[in-house]
Amino acid sequence: MVITLIGAGNVATSLGSSLEGAGHRVRQVWSRTEEAARELGERLSCPWTTDISQVDGDCDVALISVKDSEIGRLAENLRTDALVVHTAGSVPLAALPQAKAGVMYPMQTFTKERLVNLKNVPLFVETKRAEDMPTLKALAESLSQDVRELGSDDRCRLHIAAVFACNFTNHCYALAADVLESAGLPFELLLPLIDETARKVHVMSPEKAQTGPAARWDQGVMERHLELLEGRQRDIYELLSGSIRQSRERRERDD
Numbered sequence: 001m002v003i004t005l006i007g008a009g010n011v012a013t014s015l016g017s018s019l020e021g022a023g024h025r026v027r028q029v030w031s032r033t034e035e036a037a038r039e040l041g042e043r044l045s046c047p048w049t050t051d052i053s054q055v056d057g058d059c060d061v062a063l064i065s066v067k068d069s070e071i072g073r074l075a076e077n078l079r080t081d082a083l084v085v086h087t088a089g090s091v092p093l094a095a096l097p098q099a100k101a102g103v104m105y106p107m108q109t110f111t112k113e114r115l116v117n118l119k120n121v122p123l124f125v126e127t128k129r130a131e132d133m134p135t136l137k138a139l140a141e142s143l144s145q146d147v148r149e150l151g152s153d154d155r156c157r158l159h160i161a162a163v164f165a166c167n168f169t170n171h172c173y174a175l176a177a178d179v180l181e182s183a184g185l186p187f188e189l190l191l192p193l194i195d196e197t198a199r200k201v202h203v204m205s206p207e208k209a210q211t212g213p214a215a216r217w218d219q220g221v222m223e224r225h226l227e228l229l230e231g232r233q234r235d236i237y238e239l240l241s242g243s244i245r246q247s248r249e250r251r252e253r254d255d
Contacts, residue, residue: 005029007065008036010110016044018118022142028056052077089159092152093126102127102136109166118143124150214241
């Protein structure tokens, strides 16, 4: 297919590479900033622009991959008969004014510096018109072996789950790094623990995998930890410990 790519950020960069690898042709890249547009355009060997009115609408799919708050505004300024598709998790399909519109949400974390192979990344698709679903599914299935139809409300719930599992977890890594730094210790010490924690939930539920002082409600250990923490670290420790305890008590009642 011929694709016009609206966006040149983290998601768009990996998508552009995957589209090219799957045999599609990116006709043009648009970005708000000249540096990002040029960088991705050169990487994909295609023209680029920072003027939304100059976007080439002669394509099969106009793929919008930008900040959530910008999706509707940019879509309104597109002049194209192509299928217009955004890639956001929590933006409803209705945000696109076009009748010929869809969503293709890749549930993965993306950064420009680390390109993601989409083969094993779940792609969640939705279209306004049933007749556009075969086109969108064909595009998605050329990128990933795991393509599923999902409506906007459930996709938003999925995105919330992803925020807990990825973004909040990564922030906890950053908090852990701060604690280690205060003791002059490297973050790499935690990598075996992080890896095993991730491996465990491949074979058991997160609740069964839960360990630690909050799970066994070891107040002596927790109080010692709190003595060494302050500010937001202390607040988050107390909040998460309380949440773990509530989950454990609920599970014990249900059992």
